[in-house]
Amino acid sequence: MDFDLFVNILYATIRTGTPLLLVALGEMVCEKSGVLNLGQEGMMLMGAVTGFIVVNHFDIVALGFVSAAIVGMLMAILFAVIVLFLNANQVATGLALTIFGSGLSAFIGADYEGKIITSLDSLALPILSDIPVIGHILFNQDLVVYFSFAMFVGIYLFFKKSRGGLILRSIGENPDAANVIGLSVLKVRFLAICFGGAMAGIAGAYLSIAYTPLWTENMTSGRGWIALALVVFASWRAERIILGAYLFGFASIIHLVAQGLGFAISSNLLAILPYAATIVILIMLSANKNKLKLYEPVSLGKPWFKKH
Amino acid sequence: MLRLEARPEISTFWSYVSPILAAVLTLIAGFMLFSALTDDPLQALSTFFISPIADAYGISELLLKATPILLCAYGLAICYRASVWNIGAEGQLLMGALIGSSVALLFVDSTSSMAMPLTLLAGVVGGTLWAGFAAMLKVQFHTNEILTTIMMNYIALNLLVWSVHGPLKDPNGYNFPESALFGDSTLMPILWADTRLHIGILFAAIVMVLTWVFLRRSFVGFQIQVLGLDPSAARMAGFKGKKLTYLVLMISGGLAGLAGAIEVAGPIGQLVPSVSPGYGYSAIIVAFLGRLHPVGITLAGLLMALIFMGGELAQIDLGLPNAITGVFQGLLLFFLLACDVFIRYRIVNVPKLLPTNSAS
Numbered sequence: 001m002d003f004d005l006f007v008n009i010l011y012a013t014i015r016t017g018t019p020l021l022l023v024a025l026g027e028m029v030c031e032k033s034g035v036l037n038l039g040q041e042g043m044m045l046m047g048a049v050t051g052f053i054v055v056n057h058f059d060i061v062a063l064g065f066v067s068a069a070i071v072g073m074l075m076a077i078l079f080a081v082i083v084l085f086l087n088a089n090q091v092a093t094g095l096a097l098t099i100f101g102s103g104l105s106a107f108i109g110a111d112y113e114g115k116i117i118t119s120l121d122s123l124a125l126p127i128l129s130d131i132p133v134i135g136h137i138l139f140n141q142d143l144v145v146y147f148s149f150a151m152f153v154g155i156y157l158f159f160k161k162s163r164g165g166l167i168l169r170s171i172g173e174n175p176d177a178a179n180v181i182g183l184s185v186l187k188v189r190f191l192a193i194c195f196g197g198a199m200a201g202i203a204g205a206y207l208s209i210a211y212t213p214l215w216t217e218n219m220t221s222g223r224g225w226i227a228l229a230l231v232v233f234a235s236w237r238a239e240r241i242i243l244g245a246y247l248f249g250f251a252s253i254i255h256l257v258a259q260g261l262g263f264a265i266s267s268n269l270l271a272i273l274p275y276a277a278t279i280v281i282l283i284m285l286s287a288n289k290n291k292l293k294l295y296e297p298v299s300l301g302k303p304w305f306k307k308h
Numbered sequence: 309m310l311r312l313e314a315r316p317e318i319s320t321f322w323s324y325v326s327p328i329l330a331a332v333l334t335l336i337a338g339f340m341l342f343s344a345l346t347d348d349p350l351q352a353l354s355t356f357f358i359s360p361i362a363d364a365y366g367i368s369e370l371l372l373k374a375t376p377i378l379l380c381a382y383g384l385a386i387c388y389r390a391s392v393w394n395i396g397a398e399g400q401l402l403m404g405a406l407i408g409s410s411v412a413l414l415f416v417d418s419t420s421s422m423a424m425p426l427t428l429l430a431g432v433v434g435g436t437l438w439a440g441f442a443a444m445l446k447v448q449f450h451t452n453e454i455l456t457t458i459m460m461n462y463i464a465l466n467l468l469v470w471s472v473h474g475p476l477k478d479p480n481g482y483n484f485p486e487s488a489l490f491g492d493s494t495l496m497p498i499l500w501a502d503t504r505l506h507i508g509i510l511f512a513a514i515v516m517v518l519t520w521v522f523l524r525r526s527f528v529g530f531q532i533q534v535l536g537l538d539p540s541a542a543r544m545a546g547f548k549g550k551k552l553t554y555l556v557l558m559i560s561g562g563l564a565g566l567a568g569a570i571e572v573a574g575p576i577g578q579l580v581p582s583v584s585p586g587y588g589y590s591a592i593i594v595a596f597l598g599r600l601h602p603v604g605i606t607l608a609g610l611l612m613a614l615i616f617m618g619g620e621l622a623q624i625d626l627g628l629p630n631a632i633t634g635v636f637q638g639l640l641l642f643f644l645l646a647c648d649v650f651i652r653y654r655i656v657n658v659p660k661l662l663p664t665n666s667a668s
Contacts, residue, residue: 038454078642082645082646086312086645086653087649088646088649089645091454092596092641092645093642093645095395095641096641096645099589099593099634099638099641100634100635100637100638100639100641100642101638102634103632103635103636104634104638106634107631107632107634110629110630110631111629217631221462222458222459222462225458228455229455229459266470266474268467268473268474269466271466272462272467275460275463275466276459276463278455278459279445279451279459279460282445282451282452282455282456285451286450289450
């Protein structure tokens with residue numbers, strides 16, 4: 001394999017991993033507060049379609065991402081109201097959010113299939129992008145990739161260093177105790193869910209505005225679900241989420257590698273790889289199930305409401 | 309101030325009323341949606357929900373559409389009763405269609421009376437094994453079945469698409485990604501003359517009765533429900549949780565596989581990439597809406613089939629995207645979940661006693 005191809009593959013790996021990284025980081029924050037939101041796929045799709053439509057009409061890429069974040073957040077609020085204030089089952093509600101999101105996005109996006117938009121350009125960072133090899137791979141990307149780097153660092157520090165991170169974690173570990181010492185469990189969970197929604201919206205918009213850049217029905221093709229597995233794989237740690245996201249990014253573009261190496265394998269068969277890899281990783285995780293339990297937020301998925 | 313208070317016992321009344329209320333709320337939301345999109349929302353609503361079944365042919369199409377949805381949903385209900393969250397009916401259906409078609413294509417020029425039964429059997433086997441693999445992952449490796457079954461949906465879809473582009477592609481099909489048309493001996497016999505309704509609906513009716521008998525009258529069915537309600541009680545009673553997990557998933561997968569084979573050997577008549585417009589996913593909504601009860605599921609399944617038909621007609625008559633079906637499905641499930649709150653909680657009016665309620 002020649003060197004240029006190798007560099008290009010790594011470059012594409014970062015791009016492909018970016019939406020996964022964004023959703024998974026958002027979902028990790030949400031799960032750390034004790035809420036399992038299986039609606040990632042639905043929120044991503046709504047973000048993707050919103051971003052695409054906005055850029056199609058107004059031709060302002062930034063506006064596309066902002067509105068995608070807002071719509072993702074609105075979807076998350078719908079979820080939050082039902083699980084936090086009506087105490088509904090989080091698994092079922094998350095599924096409902098995905099079904100609703102894929103239906104609604106297909107509906108409002110139906111007239112936009114096949115349309116073209118101005119996509120997000122790459123932006124070489126001065127000095128950094130001049131570093132040989134790595135400079136091109138990491139710092140000749142687009143703004144959203146840099147945003148995902150920043151979110152990674154921010155979330156990492158938030159949990160390691162900040163008081164807010166501590167509050168969020170304590171609510172996920174033991175909401176009753178957190179409530180007793182005066183923390184507002186539902187408020188924090190609400191905010192965490194909203195954050196997850198905004199991140200999913202941006203991730204979806206990245207697919208429709210930067211990555212493809214096209215809108216097609218169900219274009220996220222399971223990335224929201226893979227991100228959910230990724231959070232478990234990363235045992236709720238940001239530094240492992242970024243690793244996992246790029247690993248899956250690589251698995252998703254392996255058909256390019258195969259083509260580059262001259263293998264003639266059907267792209268439909270290679271498309272199976274990320275999903276199969278997810279299953280393999282879930283199997284591997286089971287080998288140390290007890291260790292995993294140590295990292296899992298104790299109250300994850302359990303409804304909590306104030307008792308009097 | 310209104311707040312939720314846990315009921316001492318779950319409300320049977322609300323568990324029956326909630327799905328009906330959810331359906332009514334969906335209609336109201338549909339009216340609002342149509343008000344925004346069309347000039348005559350009432351007319352649009354009637355186009356969506358009444359016109360599709362206004363004549364006998366419409367009824368036959370409703371039953372035809374309901375068949376795969378119902379077969380999937382009965383199986384899912386058995387899984388969900390055991391608290392096994394099989395989201396993979398779609399993939400199991402697609403595998404049933406794929407394996408069933410592989411057999412059907414052996415009989416293209418044959419007049420054998422075994423062609424149709426063997427095709428359906430192959431579909432059942434395909435779905436059963438596909439779900440059995442998910443059961444193995446859950447039992448042996450404790451993987452989360454929601455994630456694994458969803459991943460397997462995507463894998464099944466890609467396998468199907470690959471096979472119609474590759475090994476199962478019709479050699480005389482001008483390179484379209486479709487299999488050859490199945491032989492007449494493979495196609496499902498028509499039940500109602502001059503319609504497309506075939507004997508598949510009878511299978512659904514039989515499965516409905518069997519599911520009821522299985523859940524309500526058999527010891528294994530009882531064990532499944534204990535496992536779902538209280539796994540530790542099931543363990544204490546000596547029920548074999550692992551075997552039951554295999555059983556429920558494989559029954560459910562087999563039924564979904566049958567649904568897939570019935571679709572390709574029925575109205576479609578060949579293997580195409582778009583075998584299912586998401587029947588396996590809508591069956592999840594149907595199972596919940598039908599309260600995991602065979603009779604309830606049958607009613608919910610007919611409603612779901614109507615929503616699918618309404619979406620198609622809305623596209624033709626109102627010029628709305630067919631995807632409106634998905635919007636209605638999502639709304640229905642959301643309203644159901646929200647209404648279900650009243651099964652376990654009631655709203656009470658708590659008067660504010662203190663000027664500040666920070667002491668709560």
